[in-house]
Amino acid sequence: QVQLVESGGGVVPPGRSLRLSCAASGFTFSGFGVHWVRQSPGKGLEWVAVIWYDADNKYYAESVKGRFTISRDNSKNTLYLQMNSLRVEDTAVYYCARAGQQLHYELWGQGTLVTVSS
Amino acid sequence: DIQMTQSPSTLSASVGDRVTITCRASQSISDWLAWYQQRPGKAPKVLIYKASTLESGVPSRFSGSGSGTEFTLTITSLQPDDFATYYCHQYNTYPTFGQGTKVEIK
Numbered sequence: 686q687v688q689l690v691e692s693g694g695g696v697v698p699p700g701r702s703l704r705l706s707c708a709a710s711g712f713t714f715s716g717f718g719v720h721w722v723r724q725s726p727g728k729g730l731e732w733v734a735v736i737w738y739d740a741d742n743k744y745y746a747e748s749v750k751g752r753f754t755i756s757r758d759n760s761k762n763t764l765y766l767q768m769n770s771l772r773v774e775d776t777a778v779y780y781c782a783r784a785g786q787q788l789h790y791e792l793w794g795q796g797t798l799v800t801v802s803s
Numbered sequence: 804d805i806q807m808t809q810s811p812s813t814l815s816a817s818v819g820d821r822v823t824i825t826c827r828a829s830q831s832i833s834d835w836l837a838w839y840q841q842r843p844g845k846a847p848k849v850l851i852y853k854a855s856t857l858e859s860g861v862p863s864r865f866s867g868s869g870s871g872t873e874f875t876l877t878i879t880s881l882q883p884d885d886f887a888t889y890y891c892h893q894y895n896t897y898p899t900f901g902q903g904t905k906v907e908i909k
Contacts, residue, residue: 720898730839730847730890732898744897747804780846788894789837789852796846 687711687792689764689781694797701771707764707781707794715739715759718784721766723777724796733779734766749775771801805829805893809901815909822878824904826891831871835895838867838876841903842887850889851876881906 693705707719721733734745734755743755754767764781778796785791806829816822826836834854839847849858851867854874864879878885886908891901 729903730892730900732900735898746897785852787853787856788835789849789892790839790847791849791852791858793846793848 689783689792689794691779691781691794691797694779694799696800696802697771698803699771699773699801702767702769703771703799705766705768705779705797705799707766709762709764709783712783714757714762718788719757719764720782720784720790721755721764722780722782722790722793723775723799724780725774725777728777731777735784736764768799771799773801775799776801805832805896805899807891807893807899807901809891809904811904812902813905813907815907816881817909818881818883820881820909822881822885822906824876824889824891824906826869826874826876826901828872828874828893832893832895834870835893836867836869836874837892837894838865839890839892840885840887841890847890878906 690708718737720735723731723733736743736755752770756765778798780796781794782790783792808827810825836854838851841847850861850865855867866877868875888903888905890903
């Protein structure tokens with residue numbers, strides 16, 4: 686079954702760290718670029734970061750640059766998002782999404798909720 | 804960043820209605836635009852990519868058009884399953900999304 690499954694969300698106080706994972710199955714993970722996209726409660730979608738299929742290139746939204754790190758382990762078919770110095774405004778559902786050949790997001794995970802609160 | 808302005812924010816319609824949602828980019832994005840449908844509590848699902856290409860498995864009542872800075876998503880005959888929120892997404896440069904259009908029952 687072709688799918689992405691996120692994990693690692695939870696409740697953390699401001700300033701702390703959290704690592705999210707996105708496990709891929711049913712397709713050749715190493716052949717695709719993958720993104721993190723987040724959605725604050727009741728709000729719209731915000732792109733967070735992308736990593737190319739070979740991990741050679743990574744790009745970040747300004748709102749997370751310097752605090753978040755995207756990485757992948759193609760041997761484990763897993764994408765990661767290391768989130769440091771978390772802020773209240775980082776509270777959101779975090780989705781991983783696979784980029785298709787035409788670069789749109791053709792496959793999404795179910796999301797994992799991160800709540801930053803004291 | 805390229806700003807994506809979607810309109811309307813909310814749309815009230817009935818089953819069978821023809822519905823059009825517009826997305827305007829702050830600068831030209833060629834045809835690097837996708838449309839997604841999101842139901843409450845679920846992940847977004849792609850409907851259209853490259854402005855007008857229908858994703859496999861998506862009903863043909865959905866269509867997209869436009870290029871440059873003006874884009875539209877049209878649903879020709881609204882079905883009960885279509886009451887949801889729709890987002891446009893540009894991926895010409897650093898990705899950005901429209902603010903969403905909620906299609907609700909009239």
